[in-house]
Amino acid sequence: MALEAPGQRILLPVNVGFMVLTILGALVFDLLPWPTMRGVPDLLALVLAFWCIREPRRMGIAIPFLLGLVMDAANGVLMGQHALAYSVLAFLATTISRRVLWFGLLPQALHVLAILLLAQTIMVLVRMIVGGPFPGFSYFVGSFISAALWPLMSAVLLAPQRRPETVDETRPI
Amino acid sequence: MDRSPPSFFNRGPAPVVRLTFFALASILLMATDARFRYMEPLRQALSTIVYPLQRTALAPVESAGRIGDYFESVADLQRDNNELRAEKLRDAQDLLTLQSLRAENAQLRGLLHARERARPDAIFAEIIYAGRDPFSRTVIVDKGATQGVERGQPVIDTTGLVGQVTRVQPLVSEVTLVTHKDHSIPVQVVRNGLRAVAFGAGDGASLELRFLSANADVQNEDLVVTSGIDGVYPPGLPVGKVVRIDRDATQSFARILIAPAAGTGQHRAVLVLRPRAETPPYPVVEEEPAKKAPKAKRNVRRNQR
Numbered sequence: 001m002a003l004e005a006p007g008q009r010i011l012l013p014v015n016v017g018f019m020v021l022t023i024l025g026a027l028v029f030d031l032l033p034w035p036t037m038r039g040v041p042d043l044l045a046l047v048l049a050f051w052c053i054r055e056p057r058r059m060g061i062a063i064p065f066l067l068g069l070v071m072d073a074a075n076g077v078l079m080g081q082h083a084l085a086y087s088v089l090a091f092l093a094t095t096i097s098r099r100v101l102w103f104g105l106l107p108q109a110l111h112v113l114a115i116l117l118l119a120q121t122i123m124v125l126v127r128m129i130v131g132g133p134f135p136g137f138s139y140f141v142g143s144f145i146s147a148a149l150w151p152l153m154s155a156v157l158l159a160p161q162r163r164p165e166t167v168d169e170t171r172p173i
Numbered sequence: 174m175d176r177s178p179p180s181f182f183n184r185g186p187a188p189v190v191r192l193t194f195f196a197l198a199s200i201l202l203m204a205t206d207a208r209f210r211y212m213e214p215l216r217q218a219l220s221t222i223v224y225p226l227q228r229t230a231l232a233p234v235e236s237a238g239r240i241g242d243y244f245e246s247v248a249d250l251q252r253d254n255n256e257l258r259a260e261k262l263r264d265a266q267d268l269l270t271l272q273s274l275r276a277e278n279a280q281l282r283g284l285l286h287a288r289e290r291a292r293p294d295a296i297f298a299e300i301i302y303a304g305r306d307p308f309s310r311t312v313i314v315d316k317g318a319t320q321g322v323e324r325g326q327p328v329i330d331t332t333g334l335v336g337q338v339t340r341v342q343p344l345v346s347e348v349t350l351v352t353h354k355d356h357s358i359p360v361q362v363v364r365n366g367l368r369a370v371a372f373g374a375g376d377g378a379s380l381e382l383r384f385l386s387a388n389a390d391v392q393n394e395d396l397v398v399t400s401g402i403d404g405v406y407p408p409g410l411p412v413g414k415v416v417r418i419d420r421d422a423t424q425s426f427a428r429i430l431i432a433p434a435a436g437t438g439q440h441r442a443v444l445v446l447r448p449r450a451e452t453p454p455y456p457v458v459e460e461e462p463a464k465k466a467p468k469a470k471r472n473v474r475r476n477q478r
Contacts, residue, residue: 024226031223031230033302057184065195069202073219074227076313076340076347077306079212080202087199091192130207132308133354133375139307 011161041146052093064090085119105151113147220342295444310353317344327446333411333434361400382429387420
């Protein structure tokens with residue numbers, strides 16, 4: 001079933017190499033040259049939120065912080081803008097990780113939407129404090145698209161950890 | 174007795190403590206980056222690390238473009254070729270006269286003992302990214318410090334001024350477009366030589382002439398070029414065309430909007446111009462003569478009586 005709570009299934013332990021690979025993939029996606037950045041989902045933020053919720057002990061806040069710095073350098077924006085937003089995002093995702101996995105995928109997506117919007121709001125506030133213009137509400141569309149991608153993202157990122165559906169009667173567990 | 178939990182359960186500092194630490198670190202970074210330029214080495218190191226990833230991200234886009242080029246039909250190419258040939262013929266006349274005009278200009282400038290206008294030479298660059306930061310109008314081009322790009326160099330395309338190099342990294346550099354809100358260019362109206370300063374209008378698509386009085390002699394369709402008095406931009410580069418003038422009687426300044434001449438959002442190929450020859454230093458008014466000046470004036474007046 002698509003909307004079953006994934007927290008209730010027993011999954012295989014996560015492969016750290018796969019985590020690194022997905023995070024790098026999301027980073028490359030974020031570095032793609034778009035004609036305009038309006039409505040382009042911040043896939044890196046989404047993947048970081050995902051792993052912070054699934055594997056809070058492995059992620060911590062340091063990795064999102066460093067990736068935020070990388071994003072700042074690559075985009076040529078104020079150093080620390082993405083770092084701050086991603087740190088807060090990681091903290092919130094870690095905090096709700098115990099609770100949110102008991103919900104179905106749609107309520108999970110709503111939780112994640114709130115976190116992503118907050119991260120974007122932090123970036124807007126930071127830029128407006130340094131004297132940038134308000135980019136308009138269309139800037140936030142990317143978060144909604146990201147949140148809409150959440151069910152798909154969970155399915156793809158959890159795929160390597162799923163056990164085969166057929167029940168093996170001879171298995172001890 | 175040691176009551177702390179065994180290291181088996183040790184999970185490090187609490188999440189709130191970690192968040193506080195990293196949030197403070199990023200706020201510190203932002204403050205130093207916004208106020209000073211101490212962050213440049215860190216930024217350069219990080220951007221060099223990310224460069225392979227950037228190229229990876231760019232590869233599919235580039236190859237898609239190449240495939241598109243390959244399948245461009247022969248008819249299109251022939252039409253382009255014919256147009257270019259006609260354009261070349263049209264320009265040939267101007268080019269022929271340009272040679273003699275350049276010589277004549279040098280001669281006249283020599284007669285006037287005026288400084289020779291340096292012909293800037295240029296670095297060809299390609300835009301890799303456009304508009305990654307929704308808050309500012311910048312593009313990243315694929316030439317950096319190793320190719321001799323320096324901060325402050327003007328950037329043009331085939332139709333006019335695109336912007337100015339504002340940040341140089343080893344392999345790429347960042348160009349602030351003329352439409353950026355805080356970007357200003359000293360300009361001149363071609364029709365009457367009126368000098369002004371053009372700023373980005375903040376909407377990302379046009380420029381505005383600020384601080385011109387409400388009755389300033391500017392008309393729609395007026396061509397605006399760089400005046401070259403700042404020593405950064407060579408004189409005579411097309412900046413744009415006046416498209417709208419609001420003369421509000423209640424305000425002391427007119428609101429004059431300019432559409433940029435360069436395709437600030439379209440082109441991929443640009444030229445980074447090398448700076449002009451050294452300009453003489455800006456005259457600095459010293460404190461001492463300023464105090465004496467009124468006295469001298471009084472003396473002159475007395476003498477006149």
